[in-house]
Amino acid sequence: MVNAVPLGIIDSLSEGFATVNRRLWVLLLPILLDVLLLSGPGISVNALVTRALAAVEQSNKADDTGPGEPASPVAESTAQLLTIIKSFQDTNLVGLLAWQIPSVVGATATTPLPKIRGPVVAEPGGALPLLGHAFGLAVLSLLGGSFYLAGLAGGVRREAFQLGQWATLALRGWVSFLALYAGLLLAMLPLVAVGLGLSLLLGALSAALGSLVSGVLGAGVITLAFYLYFTDDALFLSGVWPLRAMKMSAGLVARNFGQTMGLFLLANLILVGLPLALRLVVEHPAGLVAAALGHAYVASGITAGGMVFFYQRLVVQPNPAAPVAA
Numbered sequence: 001m002v003n004a005v006p007l008g009i010i011d012s013l014s015e016g017f018a019t020v021n022r023r024l025w026v027l028l029l030p031i032l033l034d035v036l037l038l039s040g041p042g043i044s045v046n047a048l049v050t051r052a053l054a055a056v057e058q059s060n061k062a063d064d065t066g067p068g069e070p071a072s073p074v075a076e077s078t079a080q081l082l083t084i085i086k087s088f089q090d091t092n093l094v095g096l097l098a099w100q101i102p103s104v105v106g107a108t109a110t111t112p113l114p115k116i117r118g119p120v121v122a123e124p125g126g127a128l129p130l131l132g133h134a135f136g137l138a139v140l141s142l143l144g145g146s147f148y149l150a151g152l153a154g155g156v157r158r159e160a161f162q163l164g165q166w167a168t169l170a171l172r173g174w175v176s177f178l179a180l181y182a183g184l185l186l187a188m189l190p191l192v193a194v195g196l197g198l199s200l201l202l203g204a205l206s207a208a209l210g211s212l213v214s215g216v217l218g219a220g221v222i223t224l225a226f227y228l229y230f231t232d233d234a235l236f237l238s239g240v241w242p243l244r245a246m247k248m249s250a251g252l253v254a255r256n257f258g259q260t261m262g263l264f265l266l267a268n269l270i271l272v273g274l275p276l277a278l279r280l281v282v283e284h285p286a287g288l289v290a291a292a293l294g295h296a297y298v299a300s301g302i303t304a305g306g307m308v309f310f311y312q313r314l315v316v317q318p319n320p321a322a323p324v325a326a
Contacts, residue, residue: 006312009263016305019155020297026151029144030102030296036094037105038288042116043093043133044123052085092116093130096137100145100177102299104292107275108282139178146174146236152300153236156307169236176235180242227253229264233310252313263309267302274298 007015020026056078091113098106098114105114124130150170154161227250234245253260278295281287 007308009259009266009309012263012309012312013266013302013305015308016156016303017297017301019152019304019308020300023151023155023161026148026155026300027293027296029148029151030104030299031292033097033101033103033144034105034292034296036097037092037103037114037117039118040094041121042118043137044116044120045088045091045093045130047123047125048127048130049085049088053082056082056085087111088113090115093124093133094137096134097141097144099138099141101141101148102296102303104275104278104282104288104295107271107295108279108291110279138181142177142181143170143174146170146177149173149232149236149303152304152307153233156237156304156311169239172239173236176242176245177232180231180235180245183242226260226264229253229260230306230310233307234314237307237311238314248314249310252310256313259309263306267306270302271299 059078088111091111092115093113095103095106095109095113097103103114109115122133124133147166147170150166150173153169154166159165228246230249230252231242231245234240234248235242238245238248240248274295278291282291
């Protein structure tokens with residue numbers, strides 16, 4: 001639906017849920033992912049976790065403080081590192097598939113990755129095998145996410161469903177996704193390395209200065225992510241390539257900063273708050289089924305609503321001087 005005046009935040013989200021109602025089959029992708037994470041084969045990282053814990057604990061012995069002495073900064077950092085490493089025990093690397101596809105199992109997990117529930121089919125024993133498995137799963141997540149977003153994008157444009165057209169848009173979007181994240185990775189790695197090095201160097205001189213630098217870097221990353229909020233939407237709704245999609249997203253956010261901030265906060269409030277509520281019911285079989293269906297529907301409606309917000313302003317309001325609905 002394209003109006004003479006772009007829809008506001010609430011109306012965009014309402015139209016997003018109406019889009020999902022017209023294309024309920026899109027929910028099959030997140031539901032099938034939940035089934036896979038619940039009963040399908042898993043990839044364990046326990047071997048690497050055990051080795052990492054042993055290495056960190058061994059290095060910590062050299063910095064043991066005497067009884068009654070305050071813990072040194074190194075000891076405190078080591079304790080935090082141990083906590084992070086332990087959180088990956090018994091987790092399923094296949095959970096990386098939920099990177100681009102909504103999953104109630106992944107969203108309600110109390111660990112970085114969901115716990116293994118099915119048979120273990122692989123257990124990487126080194127860093128390179130782990131990176132290989134993670135890379136392959138990330139590529140598969142982008143592929144699944146491309147079919148998912150292509151289905152929603154066609155619904156937002158009110159197109160009649162055609163299998164060939166859907167597949168073509170999804171595969172083109174997948175290639176764009178790969179190019180986008182490869183470019184971001186290549187661009188961000190040097191910046192992150194320099195930023196972390198600078199933060200650690202200044203932190204050694206002054207803890208307050210190190211914290212300030214870390215805070216500034218974090219704020220910069222969040223700001224960049226906010227201005228690129230509609231990049232995925234541009235890829236699938238406009239069919240442009242990554243650089244153009246990023247420019248379109250940043251330009252639209254700059255022209256509609258207040259409304260985009262409202263949409264961003266409301267969408268994330270729902271997407272973060274809903275899994276917290278669903279944790280109360282996912283442990284029961286009947287509750288898990290209801291949670292999977294509900295989470296897939298709500299997450300898809302919010303995603304489609306963001307697409308509607310972008311598409312309305314892309315089509316209706318290419319001129320920044322045009323009015324916007326409240």
